[in-house]
Amino acid sequence: xxxxxxxxxxxxxxxxxxxxxxxxxxxxxxxxxxxxxxxxxxxxxxxxxxxxxxxxxxxxxxxxxxxxxxxxxxxxxxxxxxxxxxxxxxxxxxxxxxxxxxxxxxxxxxxxxxxxxxxxxxxxxxxxxxxxxxxxxxxxxxxxxxxxxxxxxxxxxxxxxxxxxxx
Amino acid sequence: xxxxxxxxxxxxxxxxxxxxxxxxxxxxxxxxxxxxxxxxxxxxxxxxxxxxxxxxxxxxxxxxxxxxxxxxxxxxxxxxxxxxxxxxxxxxxxxxxxxxxxxxxxxxxxxxxxxxxxxxxxxxxxxxxxxxxxxxxxxxxxxxxxxxxxxxxxxxxxxxxxxxxxxxxxxxxxxxxxxxxxx
Numbered sequence: 283x284x285x286x287x288x289x290x291x292x293x294x295x296x297x298x299x300x301x302x303x304x305x306x307x308x309x310x311x312x313x314x315x316x317x318x319x320x321x322x323x324x325x326x327x328x329x330x331x332x333x334x335x336x337x338x339x340x341x342x343x344x345x346x347x348x349x350x351x352x353x354x355x356x357x358x359x360x361x362x363x364x365x366x367x368x369x370x371x372x373x374x375x376x377x378x379x380x381x382x383x384x385x386x387x388x389x390x391x392x393x394x395x396x397x398x399x400x401x402x403x404x405x406x407x408x409x410x411x412x413x414x415x416x417x418x419x420x421x422x423x424x425x426x427x428x429x430x431x432x433x434x435x436x437x438x439x440x441x442x443x444x445x446x447x448x449x
Numbered sequence: 450x451x452x453x454x455x456x457x458x459x460x461x462x463x464x465x466x467x468x469x470x471x472x473x474x475x476x477x478x479x480x481x482x483x484x485x486x487x488x489x490x491x492x493x494x495x496x497x498x499x500x501x502x503x504x505x506x507x508x509x510x511x512x513x514x515x516x517x518x519x520x521x522x523x524x525x526x527x528x529x530x531x532x533x534x535x536x537x538x539x540x541x542x543x544x545x546x547x548x549x550x551x552x553x554x555x556x557x558x559x560x561x562x563x564x565x566x567x568x569x570x571x572x573x574x575x576x577x578x579x580x581x582x583x584x585x586x587x588x589x590x591x592x593x594x595x596x597x598x599x600x601x602x603x604x605x606x607x608x609x610x611x612x613x614x615x616x617x618x619x620x621x622x623x624x625x626x627x628x629x630x631x632x
Contacts, residue, residue, distance in 0.1 A: 319536050329544065332581070344493060365539050365631075366527055390544070 284448045291443035292434045293419040297411040301438040303400025308363050310398060312405045315358040320347035323358055323386075326370040330388030335425045335449075359409065361389070361402050368393040371406045375413060382410040384420035388427070399433045407437060470573055470593070471565060475557050477593040481505065484595065485619050486612040493607055501612075502619075505553040507542055508626040523547060524626045537631045546582050546600040546608075556586065572596065 294300065315322050324347050327339055342350075351358065355376070361369035369389035373382050384406055389398055410418040420439070422430045435441075483504040488511070490497045499513040506525065513519040518533045528540045528547065542548045549555055559577050566574045573588045585599040597611040 317534055317536065319538075322538065325540075344495070360538075362539070366541050367538055392541070 286446060286448050287424045289421055289423040289445050289447060290431060290441050291419060291421045291445075292439035293417045293442050294407060294437070294439045295417045297408065299438040300404065300407050300411075301436060302404045303437065304397060306397045306401050308396065308398075310361060310363045310368065310401065312359050312361050312402065315351075315360060318351045318358070320344070320351040322360060322367075322370065323347060323351045323372065325367075326360075326388060326390075327386065329390055330369070330386075333391065334388075334427065356385070357409070359406070361393075361398065361405075363393060363398070369398060369402055371402060373406065373410055375415075380414060380416045382413065382415050382418045384410075384418065387420065387430075394427065395429070399427075399429060400436065403433055403437050470567075470590070471560060473593045474573065474588050475560060477588075478553055478557055478560075478595070480617070481553065481595075482618050483621060484612075484615060484617055486615040489611045489613070491607075491609040491611075502621065502625065503551060504621065504626060505551065507548065507551040509547065509551055510626055520629065522626060522628055523551065524628050527628060529628050531629050537629075539628070546579070546584055546598075549577075549579050549582075549584055550586070550598050550600075560586075 324342075327336060330336070339346075350356070353374075355374050357373045357375070359371050359373070360367055367390070371387040372385040374385045375382055387403065387406065389402070407418055418439075419442075420434060422434060483502060485502045486500070488499055488501050490499075497513055497515070499511055499519075501509060501511040503509050507523055508525050509521065509523045509528075511521040513521075520529075520531050522529045522531075523542055526542060528542050528545055529537065530540075531537045542551075560575055563575045563577060566576070567590060568574055568587075571590050573590050573593075575586050577584055583601040585601075586595070587597045587599070588594060589596050594615055595612065596615075597609070599607070599609045601607050
């Protein structure tokens with residue numbers, strides 16, 4: 283049975299447009315994954331995505347994951363809460379266009395609704411603008427977490443494209 | 450009447466045998482506080498080997514033979530995977546199938562309610578499903594020792610762990626399962 287979903291594309295064009303979130307009440311920190319470790323990308327893709335129909339990479343082999351995670355254009359960051367893995371985001375640098383795409387962004391279920399998404403998105407946008415970029419963009423759809431779109435808007439991102447698709 | 454009882458015994462004999470196997474496996478599990486063993490792990494066809502110590506409930510320390518001196522440690526609540534090339538990741542144990550495999554009481558409870566499968570008269574296998582993971586546990590059909598497990602998640606990642614050179618209830622140092630520091 284086919285399902286209709288709405289996909290929104292959002293962007294932010296300057297660090298000055300960023301509306302920082304309040305700090306979470308829990309001890310947390312963000313770290314880049316270096317050296318690359320495909321297990322981290324895979325772990326979060328599977329565990330965050332299973333509630334949101336992230337399905338296109340389920341058939342990826344280990345080789346596919348290694349190729350993806352070791353792409354020099356990709357930076358993977360993890361959020362730790364009291365040293366436990368809680369969430370992640372992936373930034374893809376498109377150098378010719380001077381832009382960064384937030385490719386994947388998500389929290390494990392037990393860390394949702396604790397203001398960590400706002401903190402993590404603030405960090406993602408700040409990290410992105412440390413590179414020489416003209417904009418940071420992301421797309422989110424109605425299958426994603428109910429607070430996802432609100433979080434992007436609350437950080438100062440603007441919708442620049444909207445589409446309805448059937449899957 | 451005698452014939453009737455005889456018939457009942459014959460009909461139920463295989464079940465009595467299997468019930469005895471289950472009881473022996475459960476009794477054996479009950480007698481284990483910790484297990485030390487060598488392991489061979491096959492994850493989607495890639496083989497890794499090393500040494501492990503399990504202490505119920507939910508504690509494990511494994512040192513891999515190669516793979517950048519990889520170690521895997523659970524203190525019962527968190528699971529750390531650390532390599533000497535700088536990777537250090539801490540997961541809540543509930544996020545991993547080890548949350549069930551390393552819980553003796555959980556295993557016993559499952560075994561009591563499950564039908565076993567005897568494979569080639571060598572292994573006794575129990576299969577259960579938890580959080581979208583299919584978990585298989587294997588015991589030796591002769592001595593009823595735990596000899597391995599196999600996990601298959603909904604994404605078809607297959608992890609087969611085979612245990613050998615098993616020793617039970619060794620004296621372990623205090624803090625044996627303490628999580629390693631990041632550096």
